[in-house]
Structures are given as structure tokens and as C-alpha cells.
Amino acid sequence: MSLHSWLLAIRLKTLPLTLAAILLGAGSAAKAGSVNGLVLLLALTTALLLQILSNLANDYGDGVRGTDSGARTGPTRVLASGQVSAVQLQGAIKGVGLLAVVSGLLLLWQALGSNISAWLGFITLGALALLAALGYTLGSRPYGYLGLGDIAVFIFFGPVAVLGTHYLMQHQLSTTAYWAALTSGLLSVTVLNINNIRDLEADGVAGKRTLALRLGLAGARLYQLLLLAVAVLAGSQIMQGVGFLSLLALWPLSKAVRLVLTQRGHVLNQALALTARGALLFCGLLALGLAW
Template sequence: MATAGQWLEGARLRTLPMAVAPVIIGSAAAFELGSFILLNAVLALLVGVLMQVGVNYANDYSDGVRGTDDNRVGPLRLTASGAAGPAAVRNASFASFGAALLAGLVLIILSGSWWLLLVGVACVLAGWGYTGGSNPYGYLGLGDVFVFVFFGLVATLGTTYTQAGQISLAAFLGATGTGLIAMALLMANNVRDIPTDIAAGKKTLAVRLGDDSARISYVMMLAAAIFLPLILVEQLPWILLVLLVCPACLLPSWLMLKGKRRKSLIPVLKQTGLINLGYSVLFSLGLVFSATLG
């Protein structure tokens, strides 16, 4: 039976910035539109974090029963290691998804955006279908699209909409930026796993691109995320604050380009998660300062 510490490790806490960053940006975009609602922001955060944990447990379960994680390099996987039974990990995933849907339902009731019920169901189905089911799209190289859409566009714009009842160009660009960084995190993870994924028949985007091109794509995603918001400089001059995240990108980019040992890429996951948090805070400060200070 897995210990509490192993369950926490299996939840992959280093990936949670993917869930937190969109809520920070989406809430700042709502503030810039003149309609920040703290309770709605907290509920959106709960939805995002619980969805992320649900996806992580679902991935652990599905890859574990398929044998994909049998010889992987990286942190503990509950199912593959035998620390927890497959059914227990699957049920933990379902419980996380259920709690996310419950928090989302409260948010929908408060905001009156009933059409978001369909979005919530789509999020859960997509989260499970990433590596679950008979035809998991994560094995076809489409996992990166899922991350960009749901942990970038949907999470950020949904947060803004449930507070302001509308979205803005700033919200969209912030959603694109955090989505690209989330994609970069997934790319770093998948570059590390290229040899074992090929052996398991898992054709991630990293496998399809090949080792060298996949590593370069990581750097390009970070660069696009940082420089894309500069479109807003004339309207929101404080958005230039996002450039302060550039130094934090140097080490993980160097490791991705030069770190040929698979284990050397493990720290990149945590570093990329922290980049996403830093990006979200700086982007949000740019919106708030531009709205209040001009």
C-alpha cells in the first residue's frame, strides 16, 4: 500500500504550476477589465489543480497497465512501481475529476455561465483520453494540443469569463503564453522519455519530431511565450515586465539543448513549472499596473 508521501509524489506536484498559472493570468485579465472576483478565482484555482492531479493519476494508471512506465527514467509512478494497485490509482483519478467538476459547478452557478458545463465535461473526457481508453491520443502525438488548449486557452479564458463575463486580447495572449510554456514542460518530459516511448509504441510529438528538433522546439515555445505579449506594449506598457523571466529560461534551455543524459533533463520539469509561475505573475503585474498606474 502506498504511503501518503508516495501518493503526493504520484500526484506530480511539480506539474501544478500548469494549473495555477492560467488562473493568475485569467484573474489579472478580469481585473484589467474591471471585474475581479476573489471567490470565483479561488474556485477556478481548485478546478485547475484538481483537474491536473486527476490527469496525472490517470496517466499513471493508464501508462502503468500498458507497461509504458516499466523502464522509465524519472520520479515514482505508483502503478508501474507496484506502490499502489491499478484500481486504487484509477479511483484516485476519478475522485480528483469528480471534485474538480463539483468545484466547477459551484463556479458556474455563481457566474451564471451554464454553457461551461459542456466545457467541464470535455475537460474530464480529454484528461482521461490522454493516455486512457483503447485509442489514447497522447500516444498519437496530440497530447501537446490537449495541454495547450485545456491548460492554456480554456483554463485562462474560462477564469476571465467567469469573473468579467467577457474576454480580452490580453487574456487571449496570456492564455497563449502560459499554454506554450505548459507545452514546453510536456516536451521536456517527453524528450526525456523518447527511448522508452519508442519501445512502448508511444508516438509523442517529441518522438515524431526526433530528439534534436524536439529540444529546439522547447526553446522556441519559451521564446514565443515571452515575446508574444509585447504586442500589447502600446496599450499596456507595464507588460514589458514579462521580459524579466528571460534569465530563468537560460539554464533549462541550455540543459535541453546540451544535456544528452536523460536524467539531466529531470530538473528541467521543475524549472519550467517555475518559469510558468514567474511568467504568470509578471504578466499579471503588467496588466494590473497598466490598469492602475497607466
């Protein structure tokens, strides 16, 4: 067991999506009033821990089901490759889950004070986020194997992350926040869809009926174009000032689309990285424009 193995399990390349969502939520809050720095820090910490928890659980769930076979075209998975044992991965899942709960409670305490009704609402959201992080590939009927991953990613990287961050700072929502949530959620789904296009053959063999598999290669590619187009259109509704620099993100995003439309297999790992970075650049600059 090495640091490199754990970094593989954490899947660092997926974390920009979490940063993008929280930053865009903070940007929309700044436009509505102000940003609480400690709330922002705790929101980032909690969201990143939930994303890491999901990645660890996915490695474990796919590993024990045999989905991550030696023929996979994606990055190495630590359980399937024997770099980390099932017991070690289970321990990491429990530890990160506990840290996420502690961080989330500190976030609510700092942002909501004694507002009991708001506490109940966010406790419910937090419990659902934990279940979503674990349930993608774990359990008797993991929703990732039923083609529901796209919906979950949109909800938790869009409305939950963006609107949640905005509300924790402003205690109310705005039209800008809704456009921001739509932008972040759709961009996050583009990353999942590339992952699922890359793994079409392996997922078919393993019985993982992702939406991309249900749509077929041609349908999944068209779906990718639609997701990106609507995300950019939604983002354009809240561009202002330096936020127009977010259009610079169209360069890596368009490069990724070309790969998705013309390539298959491991080459799509490059498209994944380009899209994740492009999403962070797009959302980060949008947020800067809203805050400045």
C-alpha cells in the same frame, strides 16, 4: 501506501502550470474591470483538481500499458513501482473526478447565475476537460500515444483556462486575454515537450508516438526553442508596469533550455522543474502588472 506515494502520483511539480494559467486569466480580467475573489478561488480549485486527475490517470494508464518500465528516466510512477495498487489508483481517480465536478458546478453557479446559455457552454467545456484529463493515456486509443498531447495541453492550459477564467469574471473577452491565453498555452507545451524529449527511448519502445518522438531529438529541441520564443513574444504584448519584472523568469527558462539543448535522460528532470517554475513566475508577474 504512504503520503509520499500519493504526492508522487499527484506530481506536485506540474501544478505551477495550472496556477500560472488561472492567475493570468484573472490578471487579464482585472485589467478589463475587476476580479471576483470567490470565482478565482473556485477556478483555481477546479483547475488544480483537473490537473491532479490527469496526473493520476496518466500514472494509471502508462502503468497498465507498461510504458513506465524500470528503465524510465523520469520520476517514480506509483503504479509501475508497486507503491499504489491499481484498485487504489482507480478509487483516487474517481474521487478526484467527483471533487472536480462539484467544484466546477459551484464555480459556474457563483460566476454565471441563471445565464442558461453560458451554463451550457461551460458545461460542455467542463466535460471536454474531464475527457481530456482521462484520455491522455486511458482508453483504447489514448491521444497521448498518437502525438496529440501538445495540442490538448495548449488548448486546456491556454484558451480554456485563461479565457475561461477571464470570461467567468467579465462575461466578455478582450485582446489582452487572447495574448495571455497564447502565452500560457505555449509555456505549458514547453514543459510537456521536455518530458517527451527525456522519455524518447522509453516512449519509442512502448509505442507512445509523442510529437517529440515524431520530430526526432534535433527537431524536438528546435521545437522547444520556438515554443519559448513565441511564448515570450506573446507575453511581451501585454507587459505593463511591474509586469516587466516577468523578464526575470528568463533566467530559469534559459537555464532549462541549455539543459534541453545539451543533455538527455534524467538530467532533464531539472529542466522540467526550472521551466514549470519559470512559467509560473513569468505568468504571475504578467498578471500582477495587468492587475496593478
